[in-house]
Amino acid sequence: MRILVIEDERKVASFIKRGLEEERYIVETAPDGASGLDLALNNVFDAIVLDVMLPKLDGYSVLRSIRAEGLAVPVIMLTARGTTEDRVQGLDLGADDYLAKPFHFEELAARLRSILRRSTSEKTTKLQCGDLTLDLVTHYAFRDDKEIELTTKEYALLEYMMRNKDRILSRSMIMQHVWKHDFDPESNIIDVYIKRVRQKIERPGQSQLIHSIRGVGYRMRESGPAEPPSDDE
Ligand code: CA
Numbered sequence: 001m002r003i004l005v006i007e008d009e010r011k012v013a014s015f016i017k018r019g020l021e022e023e024r025y026i027v028e029t030a031p032d033g034a035s036g037l038d039l040a041l042n043n044v045f046d047a048i049v050l051d052v053m054l055p056k057l058d059g060y061s062v063l064r065s066i067r068a069e070g071l072a073v074p075v076i077m078l079t080a081r082g083t084t085e086d087r088v089q090g091l092d093l094g095a096d097d098y099l100a101k102p103f104h105f106e107e108l109a110a111r112l113r114s115i116l117r118r119s120t121s122e123k124t125t126k127l128q129c130g131d132l133t134l135d136l137v138t139h140y141a142f143r144d145d146k147e148i149e150l151t152t153k154e155y156a157l158l159e160y161m162m163r164n165k166d167r168i169l170s171r172s173m174i175m176q177h178v179w180k181h182d183f184d185p186e187s188n189i190i191d192v193y194i195k196r197v198r199q200k201i202e203r204p205g206q207s208q209l210i211h212s213i214r215g216v217g218y219r220m221r222e223s224g225p226a227e228p229p230s231d232d233e
Contacts, residue, residue: 001116001138002026002202004046006036006062007051007078008177012101016049021107025085033057040066044139044152045073049108049115050095052079052086059094067094067126074115076108124204127162129209136160141201148200153178157193158201161220170217194218 003025007013010031017027028043040048048066052059055222056179063075074096079086087098087165096115099108123140125133133142139149139155150158156178161169171190198210 002028002048003047003049003101003112004036004039004043004045005029005049006040006054006059007049008032008054009051012051012078016108019109023109029170031055033059033062037062037065040071041069042152044117044150044155046137046139047074047076047112049078049112050077052077052090060061060089063090063093065093066198074119076111076115077105094188098180103133127159127165129162129220130207132162132209137144143201143203143206149198150197152198154200157190157213161218164220166219166221168219169212174217190217 001024004015005013005027007016007019008031013029013031017029020027026047028039030039033054036048036054037057038203040062043057050059051061054062059079064074064233065076066075076093076097076099077090077095078099079090080099080101090098096118097111099111125135125137127136131143132206134140135142138151141150141158157174158176160177162217174190175184175187194210202208202210209220209222211219211221214218
C-alpha cells in the first residue's frame with residue numbers, strides 16, 4: 001500500500017512517515033501543496049494524508065483538484081483547526097476522514113486502515129485477461145508472475161479495457177471514461193497510451209491482448225486461433 005503524506009512541518013511529516021513505514025506502508029512525502037498535487041496526479045497512491053495549512057497551495061485546493069481529475073483515492077485531512085466549519089468544508093470537497101492536530105499516531109493509523117478497508121471491500125480486487133492480472137488494490141499488473149508498474153493514466157486505461165474485455169471500445173468511449181473530457185478527434189493521445197501499455201504488458205514472446213480495430217478503436221481479448229487479422233504492426 002502506497003501512502004502520500006502532504007505536510008509542510010518537517011517534524012510532523014517525518015513522524016508520520018516513520019510510523020507508517022513501521023506498519024509496512026510505502027510512504028512518499030511532499031512539503032507543499034503544489035508538489036503534493038503533482039505527485040498525487042502522476043502516481044498511484046492508495047491513500048493521501050493531507051494537511052490543510054500548506055504553502056503554495058492549501059489542502060482544500062489540493063483536494064478539489066484531485067477530485068476534479070476524477071481520482072477517487074481516499075484522503076484524510078489534518079488540521080490544527082478543529083472547527084465544525086473546517087471539517088464540513090473538507091468533507092464536502094470529498095475528504096474521507098478528518099483528524100485534528102495534535103493527534104496520536106495510533107489514531108491516524110487506525111483511521112487509515114479503516115478508509116483503506118472501505119475503499120477496497122466495495123469491489124472485486126482483481127481483473128483477468130488471459131494470463132494478465134490487474135490488481136485493483138495495489139494497481140500493479142502481473143504477467144508470467146512478473147510485476148508491471150503502471151502510471152496513473154496507464155492504469156486507468158488498462159482497468160477500463162479489462163472491465164470491458166471482449167468489447168470493441170471506440171476512441172471516444174475511451175476518452176470519456178479515462179480522460180473524462182470531450183473528445184478531440186485530432187488528438188492521438190489514446191494511441192500513444194495504448195502503445196505504452198502494450199509495450200509493458202506484451203513483452204516479446206507474449207501473446208497479444210490489446211487489438212486494434214481499424215477505423216474504430218481497440219478491443220482487449222485473449223488471443224485465440226480464430227482471431228481475424230488486425231492492422232497491428
Ligand atoms: Ca501545515
